[in-house]
Amino acid sequence: MKTLQVFPTWQSVVPGELHNKIAVVIDVLRATNTIITSLKNGAREIIPVSEIETAWELKNNNPSYLLGGERNSQKISGFDLGNSPLEYTRQIVNEKTIILATSNGSKALKTAEPAKDIFIASLANSKAVAHLLATTGLDITIICAGTLGSPSLEDTLAAGSIISEMKTFEQYQLNDYAYIALGSFTSYKWDIFNVILQSRNGRRLEELGMVSDIKPCSLLNNTDLVPLYKHSKITAN
Amino acid sequence: MKTLQVFPTWQSVVPGELHNKIAVVIDVLRATNTIITSLKNGAREIIPVSEIETAWELKNNNPSYLLGGERNSQKISGFDLGNSPLEYTRQIVNEKTIILATSNGSKALKTAEPAKDIFIASLANSKAVAHLLATTGLDITIICAGTLGSPSLEDTLAAGSIISEMKTFEQYQLNDYAYIALGSFTSYKWDIFNVILQSRNGRRLEELGMVSDIKPCSLLNNTDLVPLYKHSKITAN
Structure with a gap:
């Protein structure tokens, strides 16, 4: 029997156990939605980095790249873009390479690197991810980014959404x-926006006047696009 | 606004943050049910210990005490009782002091020690615990024991059950x-036995031929008894 495991935080994953598995990385507020939106709007590729210094080095070597990202939910000084999916419009990102500096999301992706394939998910593409996973025939590990080492509600809901869309999930051994x-997810799926608004990250964004970012991040299944992370870059699968 | 926090494992709790809060410790399979059953059946008190050596020392100084507990879900060699609530009948435990050696449950209780009051909960007494919590007027921290540092389904369901019974929970700031x-809990409450049977600990007990232990541990609200942990001993509140 194949396994389907979900981890509440990237810190709780043992990377050595990912060999020959499919990994899915989720960071709903807001990195994975920013990535999905960018690729939908024509971005060529996204390079996720943890450190601001790494982002500047890449930019200095490649002046045409866009610099995006956040520290403590806010745009980084001197960067072209923050971490709001609303900023990544076609006009701005089409045919561009984007350097995305998000500490948590980037670390979750790094953790997943030993896996055979790494996909990026959010509520927006959970059905498409579920269909893709069902075709792989491999063990599946879903990695929620979480927040500062604690489970986050919105990532957990997205993981639940993917499982709910896997019509064959009963063929897998699920972990707790x-x-x-x-x-x-089954309890909250009819009211995701309001539930996420109550979450730690939801309240934080509201305090910062960024509640408009929560709406697009809480929409279910509005795209078939599944980003793929390979060789330290993200492209449309 | 008061806070109501749930932690998925005792390892994720910062004990220093428990001062002047009420803590609730949950270890559904099976320590907290064994404790509740013992007290219902007339046990005078229960002394939880992590180490088998500590249990033997206490027993040697107090020969009338009963020795109960487990290692890897199984009875410890030389002990009077294992960790199945079914063993703790009135005939055996009435008016007795029980030394209970369970590594995980005992460590969860130790973690809770800085709290003002520490109650012990399971699905069996979640309504009674909820009513008690609502009267305290203090911040609440619910500590799920978890399994080897990972969240466990049955403890998480019991935490959810307590919150669902707190009619005033909207007056609290909940964590994610x-x-x-x-x-x-809201999704699974109509089928708790079968859901717990799918959990890591449920499957483990089934493999060991102890599936009969899961039934009493999955029953909701069949007692008003709320055990209290104080001065390293557990008594009926």
């Missing part, structure tokens, strides 16, 4: 957190 | 895991 995520 | 637990 997979059941927890599935049950939680 | 509290919402996750509440959502998960």
Whole structure:
């Protein structure tokens, strides 16, 4: 029986156990939605980095690249863009390479690197991700980024959403957190925006006057695009 | 606004943050059910210990005490009782002091020690615990024992059950895991036995031929008894 495991934070993953598995990385507020939106709007590729210094080095060597990202939910000084999916319009990102500096999302992707394939998910593409996973025939590990080492509600809901869309999930051995995520999503799926508004990151964005970012990040299944992370770059699969 | 926080494992709790809060410790399979059953059946008190050596020292100084507990879900050699609530009948435990050696449950209780009051909960007494919590007027921290540092389904369901019974929970600021637990419980509450049977600990007990232990641990609200942990001993509140 194949396994389908969900981890509540990237810190709880043992990277050595990802060999020959498919990994899915989720950071709903807001990195994975920014990535999906950028690729939908024609960006060529996205290079995720953890450190601001690394982002500047890349930019200095490649002046045409766009610099995007955040520290403490806010745009980094001197960068072209923050971490709001609303900023990544076609006019701005079409045919561009984007350097995206997000500490948490980038670390979650790094953790996933030993996996055979790494996909990026959010609520927006959970059905498409589920369909893709069902075709792989491999063990699946869904990595929620979480927040400062704690589970986050919005990432857990997205993990549950993917499982709920895998019509064949009963053919997998789920771990406990997979059941927890599935049950939680099933309860809240009709009111995701308001539930995310109550979450730690939701309240933080509201305090910062960025509540408009939550709306696009809480929409379910509005795209078939599944980003793929390979050789330290993200492209449309 | 008061806070109501749930932690998925005892390892994720910062004990220093428990001062002047009420803590609730949950270890559904099986320590907290064994404790509740013992007290219901007339046990005078329960002394939880992490180490087998500590249990033997106490027993040697107090020969009338009963020795109960487990290692890897199984009875410890030389002990009177294992960790199945079914063993703790009135005939055996009435008016007795029980030394209970369970590594995980005992460590969860130790973690809670800086709290003002520490209650012990399971699905069996979640309504009674909820009523008690609502009267305290203090911040609440619910500590799921978890399994080897990972969230466990049955503990998370019990945490969700307590919140669902707190009619005033909207007066509290919930953390993300509290919402996750509440959502998960709401989805699974009509089929708790079968859901717990799918969990890591449920499958483990089934493999060991102890599936009969899961039934009493998955029953909701069949007692008003709320054990209290104080001065390293557990008594009926």
